[in-house]
Each structure stands twice: as C-alpha cells, then as structure tokens.
Amino acid sequence: MSFLVNGETFTASPRPGQCLRTFLRDLGWFGVKKGCDAGDCGACTVHVDGRPVHSCLFPAYRAEGHAVTTIEGLAGADGLHPMQQAFMDAQGFQCGFCTAGMVMTAASLDQAQRRDLPAALKGNLCRCTGYRAIADAIAGIRHVEPNGGCGHNAPAPAAADIVTGRARFTMDVAPEGALSGLLHMKLLHAPLASARIVSMDTTAARAVPGVVAVLTAADAPEHLYSSARHHHPTDDVDDTRVLDTVVRFAGQRIAAVVAETEAAAEDARDRIEVIYEPLPAVFDPEAAMMPGAPQVHDKGGASRIANAARNIVAEVHGHVGDVGQGFSDAEVLHEGTYETQRVQHAHLETHGAIGWRGADGRLNLRSSTQTPFLTRDALATLFDLPREQVRVFCERVGGGFGGKQEMITEDIVALAVLKTGRPVKLEFTRPEQFSASTTRHPMRVRVKLGARRDGHLTAMEMHVVSDTGAYGNHAGGVLFHGANECLALYRCANKKVDGYAVYTNNPPSGAFRGYGLSQTIFAVESAMDELGRALGIDPFALRRLNVIRPGDPMVAYDEHPHDVEYGSYGLDRCLDHVETVLSADAEPAPEGWLVGSGMAAAMIDTIPPRGHQSHAALRLLANGTYELKVGTAEFGNGTTTVHLQIAATVLNTTPDRIRIRQSDTDHVAHDTGAYGSTGTVVAGLATQRAAEALSETMLAAAAARRGMSADQCRLEGDAVLCGDTRLPLTELAPLGLAAQGRADGSPRSIAFNVQGFRVAVHPSTGEIRILRSIHAADAGVVVNPMQCRGQVEGGVAQALGAALCERSVVDAEGRIANPTFRGYHIPAFADVPRTEVFFAETTDRIGPLGAKSMSESPYNPVAPALANAIHDATGVRLTATPFVADRLYRAVMDAAAQQRPAPNPSTCP
C-alpha cells in the first residue's frame, strides 16, 4: 500500500487493526503524540486531505490514497505556518506535549470556529496552561520579547522545536543505533485489591512467538524500596518490590512481558495464568487504623513504617501553647471536617522509560522523570550496581506535577534490560496512568478554631487522616508538609496537630503539586471563612488580624528551629489587591442566579526542608558563546528559560548566546530534582553562582591579558570591555574557562498566594458559574512574567479541576472505575475562566536575583476560595471536593427555600 505523508510517498502495510497514530510514528513522524490513545485529548491530531482527525481513532488502512499532514509537514517551504508562529509569539504552551495537536487543530479552524473556541477546542486537552495562552496564540497576541533578560518575557529556547514537532519527548526515538532491536514491555496488573499469588503459570505466555522474557516476582530482587524519590531515601518507607507475590491494590503490576512487538507482549500478558488467594481488603483509612483491620504490610522495623500493625505509615503529633486553654478563652468556636478526593496528575505524556546497555556496559535509562539523579541512585542501590554504571536522563518531559517524582517505570525496565541484555521500552497507557501510577492523597481533615470577639485567634487544632493507599511513597512527606504552612500562616499562641498517613488497599497516593497543603488549606481556609461569618468580620479583615508579619515566629505545631526566613513579604499587597478587585466588581448578577464572592490565602516555604541540592556547570566555548549544564529537568515549568535569563543577566549577555544542556546524570555532579518548586530558587541559584564565578574568572583573565585590574573590566555581550578596548570572548576561549555553581536549598523563604472568586449558582440545578477569578501571587522578582503568569494560570486551572470536576472513582472491589479522560473529566477550554493574575512587587533576599518559587503554590487556595464564594452565594457550606451540580443541587435548593422570603407581588426583583 502507498501512503502520502507530508508530501512524501511511503510504501508500507499497516496491520489490519493498526491506527494511523502508531503507523505514522513507525514511519518516524514523532510529532504525532499519544496522550490518551482514545480520541479524547487531541494530542495526535493530524490532517487527512486537509481535515483534522484524531489519528489514534483513524484506521491506518483508510489513509491509503489520501494526503496526510502531521505537524512536521504543516510549515511551508517559506517558513513556519502562521499558527506555529502564533504559538511561538504567545508562547501558547508549557510542557509542549499537547502543542502539536493543538496547533494542527487551531490551524484548521474557520472564522466561525475561532469565535467559539470553547467548542472548537473541546477535543484538545492541555494540562499545563489553563488555556489562556492558547487563546492568546489563536488571537494573534504576542507576548515574547526576544533576548529578554531578567524581568522580561524571554521565549522558551525549545519553542521552535515544540511548535514544529521536532522537540523530542521520552518516546520520540527511533529503534536504531543503541536502540536497535528495541523490545516492548507490557505489564500484567492484578484485578484484585488484596490477594496472595498462589501460582503463576507463564508457559503459554512464553510460547507466544516474539516473546523474549516474562518477568515475575521470582526474577525481581528481594530488595525493598520506595517508588518515591527524595533527597534522603530514608524519608520514605521501604515497602515495595519490583514485582511482589502479595497484591495490595487492584492495578498493582505482578508480571511483565518483554517481546519483539507490543502485540506479542499483550498477547502473552493475556496468557499468563495466575491463581490468587483473595485476602480481606480495607478501603477506608479510619477503618484501616481500627484493631482487627486487615494489615496491608507485614513488615519489620527496617522498613521504617510507623506502626505496621495499625496500618499507620507515618504520624505527626505536636503542639505549641495550650489549645485547651485557647479554646476556653475563645468567644467564638468553629469546628468542621473537610474532605478531599482522589485526583490524578493527568500529565499528557504518560509515564515511560527506555533502557539499554551501552557499548561500555553501562545501564542507560531515558525516562520521563523529574528526578534523574535520585532515580539513578535508587537503581544503583536496587540492582547493586556502582553508581557510575547507571545513567538516567530525560529530554523534554511532557508534564509532571509531582507524578514523576517517582520511580515507577525505570525499575522494571532496568530489570528487563539486565535480564535480556537488550533495549527495552515501557510506555504507560492512559488507563495504567489512572489505575497503576499515583494520585493525590485523599484526606479527611478536622479543624477546630477559636477566636475572641475581636477576631483574634486563640487556638487552632487540626486532625488529619491521609489515605496513602497500598504503598507509603510520599506518605510522611505529604503529611508533614500538609500540617505545616497552613497553620504557620497564622499568628496564634495555641496550636495542635495530630495526623496519620494510613495504608489502605486503594491505589497508591504520591507527590502532587502542593504536596499535602492543598488538602489542609481547603480545610483551614474554609474554617476561617466560617469563623469570620460567626464573628461578623469580613474574610480579608479576619486574615489581616491574624496572619504573620515579618518578625513573627513561623510556627506550625512545634518550636523546633528551622531555616525558613522572611526573605521577603508580599501577603499584605496580595490581600489588598484581591479585595479591591472583588469589591469593585459591579457586574450585575445573571437573572435568577445566586451570586457571591469568596477568598482564601495560602503560604508556602519556597524550598522543601532538609536539603535540596543543585549543581550547575558553565563554560565559555570557542566561538565566544556559553554552555550551561544543569541537572534540573524541564517538564513545562519553564525553568530552562529562567536559567538562561539568570545566566544572561549575570554575564551581561543575551539568552541566545547560551546553550543549555540539562537533566542528565552524566552532566553535573548532582541535582536533587525538579520538585518542591525548586527549579528557579535552588537550581537557578546554582546557575547564578556558576555565572558569577565564571564572570569573575573571565574578568580576571581579561584583566591579566590587558595588564589592568579586574575592576576596570566588565562583560558586555560577546566581549569584555577593558577600559576603552573590547576584548572578544573568543580570545579568552582558548584558556578553557569554566566554573561551577552549587546550591543546597538553605536557608529558605516564604511565598504567598491569595485567590478570589465571584460565582453564580443556579438555585434549582446547582450549576456553578465563575464570574470572576483573581489571583495575587507574591513571587519575589518575577524573572519571566509571561511564564510565571502561566504557572499561576495553570495551577489555578488544575486546582479548579480538582474543585469542580475531577474524581478517581474507586468501585466496591477497589478498582478505578473511570480510567479514561471521558470518564475522568479534566478541565477543557470551556471549563476554565480567565484568571486575572497580579504579582506583588517584592524582592527576596534569599532567592536568585530576588526570585521566589511559584509553581505549586497557586493551586493551594483555589478550592477553599471557591467553596467560600459558593457559601456566600447560597448559604451552603461545601465540605468535600469536588463541587459538582449533582451533589450540590439539593442543598442549594433547600437553602434557597429557607432563605427566600415569601413571594411578594408588590416588589420587583
């Protein structure tokens, strides 16, 4: 059969059941992405005879005789397609994984469709941007400022590659060279939530032609570890095996097939015969702590599980002052229990890794990870290899949000490579992403607040139960973090916390943007709203009375010394701004709807505690430009741009004169990873220090060359100005000048976010409409306003997903009942309101060039601000996310019936 793709003719025979997406990728068109493989996300959009289609649903054989265009073929001979240029100009992307499909769709829209983007783009999901930047791209709005230094909208260096489909994500490599003979892995997942594997017969599986290996628990190391990746491996419990004989959640992988083709691997996987002995299961964390509950992990002290017999992975208990006294002194009390649900990261690029042994025998892993260095260390430990015998790297990562601060593909791929000696690829399907990766920890949080009549807090008490699911990855870290800044935000003499992270037979929870704080801030900020109503004090005034100010001790639940400082403080400006905008909003309410407004505040430490290291290496190249190597990964957070801007600012040059290489364990000594919002404040500081050191070295060399003192020389673009003369950098290059920079994540500063909403709620259907969304962020010096705005908008959008629609449904058997995007609704264009973003003008004395972190924290105040606005509109207090009409309508109707005065024909509405 003959196919015409991007003007080239190919002779090939697709398999009868093959879709166009994989057929095109087999031909080498890697711009065609897989987000869902089910027609929901649009990342695989191509044109067939000029009409856009989802290539994952298009039978490949039907493309015969038709002209197929992928993102690689969209540009004409004369340069970029206008829509590609528009996405560059507006920087209408973050991770860029959805961009090819987004551009292919946008390029096909007629004027009528462009006028109705919510409908036109309903088949294209973006998890990063919140869609504003995409709307701007389609509207032709330009944001980028070429070669902008610090404070300017420098474009992402990968922009041209992203919009043309050339950027290589994890799976975008051909099976050539070291990957020649690439094998495909498919995982067998247990269908039961709790069981012992009595036997596993792989005879039939091994007999399938093309099968190279079937891996079972017998092949796996006995070694216990955690999939969570932290600077200190002992922060997590060791409770996981690569393959286990005990099943603790439905979806747990129990065997892996490695074969010449995906089809053979799938076929063999289905032929593995497993006999299970079902065991009792427990799905509620409070029930799991009760005596007699099934014990999920029968492990000893070496695993560091706090109390395995009671399924408690980690616990936190602490207090300052005397809450009993504080509540006695209170004139107004509020106590409430607030619950958050199981939500999934839903990064468009699923988890995946490709492993092989190099010619030198080293184990190489090309992975979709936020933590290449920590994963390298973990693999070395797990397989008892010298650290230098393992290399882990990533190119561009298609979104992470914390989900890739986890080793859940590299371990099994490494095992397969070591067993077979051949290159092996594992790419998660979207259903695997939902049922066999990780989620946010669902939490039940009881908050009790006491205050005097004048509004001053007298006591704060919080009781947290966190469902960590079947494995304890991030259980402790999320619990401790969740118990911290939500309380430290407030000045109050008496505070107390009791918290438990608990095993259940639910799918494992893990790291997710906000890392425990979004759950507890929903509780505390909802409770503060209730307290304000009871006191008759408006929510902004109540915050101003009680929030910490520079000089106040930052205390959550104990008085242990810490390294968090007031590097800067912009909370007051954030509160003022949101209050001003909300109070000035005079838009009339939609007729017949209930309208109200609400706010919430959030604080975050700018860096995770107890160490976060980054190294940067910078050198002057022969042509007078620079090469910067950093360890931190780019997954849409925009740190690559920020690093270039920081280095360019220090070196007094432009970002285009610096080439960056990143996220490869072979590049620099160490990097703890792109998590905890550290890409700018830790890794960026390492880059700043490397640039400062190199600058000093170059000035000294130039001064020596000119026989001057270094203070008579300064860098300017591609030269050193020495007095009145210019010494081109190319003349210094032969000296091999280079410098290193290092940051260790201490001391730390604090950042603030305030979110305000004005909402309308329909009194008889429960439908919620967001009329206004305002977000104020205290990010210190904003290195790249365009990108930082995008982080805020994306965080708000992702949080709106969790507040309004997302929910992983676990059925009675413990299985995820909605493992697809059509069952698990993440925000589409139509779901996300435009958020007005305000940056408080502060300069941090700790972060690089005055900057603070701003990637996780915008998520945190969104759900409580929305709940508070809905309460203001309806009188209904929502204590559990998500707020969906089918749960809300009854309460709103009842409240409306109570509040509504008897109809009076003499008054007009």
Added chain:
Amino acid sequence: MDLNTVTALARPRSRAELPPPEAGDAFVAGGTWLFSEPQRQLRRLVDLSGFDWAPLKADDTGLTLAATCTVATLDGFEAPAAWRAAPLIGQCCRAFLASFKIWNMATVGGNICMSLPAGPMTSLTTALEGTCHIWTADGGERQLPVVEFVRGPLDNALRPGEVLRAITLPARTLRRRAAFRRASLFPLGRSGVLLIGTHDAAPEAAQAFTLTITAATVRPVQFTFPALPPAAELAAYVAALPDALYYDDAHGRPDWRRHMTQLFAAEIHTELAEGRP
C-alpha cells in the same frame, strides 16, 4: 489505539461481498468508538465504508440517513424550511462530548449501535420517531423503531451478522415544533440529561406531542400523546418513572438526573404550550 488482536480485514463493496459472520468480527463505520477502547475479543474488522452509501436523502416522506453518514455531513445538512424540528440536528451534533474533528469520522449509525445513554444520534432519531432499517444475516431486511433498537448501554437489538443499513426520520415529525434541553455536569461535557419535546402545532395537524428522554436513562424513554397533555399530567408520567431507569455513572447521580428530567419536562411543556391556538 492499535487493536492488536485483529489479524484480518474485510472491505466489502456490495452486500454480496459481506463475509459470513465469525466470532471476533466487528463492523467498522467511523471506528471512533471501536478504536477508543481495548477490544481484546476481536479478530476481524469488516469495514462498511466500501459500500459508498449515499449519506443522506431528503424527500417528501422525510429524511433517510445511511448508517455511515458522518456527523459532520449530517450537521451540514440544509433542511427544507418546513421542517421546523431541523434545528434539533445541530443541537444534537453539539451534544457530542467529542469535538468536530471526531464528527469527520463518527457516524450516525455507529452512535446508535453503541446505544450509550448519552449518544446524541440516539436522542435525535428517537425524538423524531425514526426507524432503523436492518440488513438481516439471511439476506433480508427488517425494521424497528429506534426507541426499541436501543435497549441499554452497549446493548442494541442487532443479531449476529446483522447490519444497521439506514435510519429514516418521517416528515411528519420533522415538521413539528421542537424543544431541546440538555444538562451536563461540566460546560460542553458529556450529556447527563437530554430531553426533546416535539409538538404538532399546525392547525390542520393532529396536535400530537412526544417527549423523549435520553442520557438520563439507561435507554430512551418516550411518551406520546395525541395532544399536548395538561402540565400536571405530563409531570405525573415523568415522576412515575422508576428509579432503576435512571443511569448511574461518573456523569451524574441518578437522583440529579431525575430532578433535571422533571425540571426539563416542565420547561419543554411550557415552551411548546406557548402560542397554541
């Protein structure tokens, strides 16, 4: 996604070329559902596109839609002015969770054969009292109202080897006034409740009224009346629907679907009662 268990493909161009049915067969119209989920039981695809059926034909008797008529083609159809119910076509196309890109491939017949509660082509063709024309395995044909064809989620009245050939919509209902109501938990999300009322309000007509409930219920539910009933009577019929009929999935709790169904039924009654002689 790739359907890796499929090892054979048949692309008949005439009915005579249709292969005898085998276990593991699936008919492909648009393929947009088939390729969207694992189909581990399948061995052979039988592609219906080679028949080259005319997608749609309008005449005095009504509208005939080939099962393979794409949603995009249907959406682009310019109906005669006398067909006052025609705006339902665009409204139902827009009720798809899927985007316009999917409309380029998805077919009317495929959507009806899926028989999912939220299938908007089921909503459209049921509300307009359409008829399914089925090729039987023995070479014959049979007909069945759409409301009987769709029996429940992923459950239709086709027997092994049968093919849905076409759907006819009578001019009688196309000429009626229509009212459309739809609710989803999310803006432009999947339909949780979709009600359509049609009313034969022309002075010379019989004044018949039909209310069709889809999306909210596990299968289409239809009430037909010789004339517009009093509001209370219609409400009583709708209120009497048993709980078991309401669908329960991630797209809406059954109690909310019931509530919205009752609300919409009353709104439709009000809308269609307006302007009556």
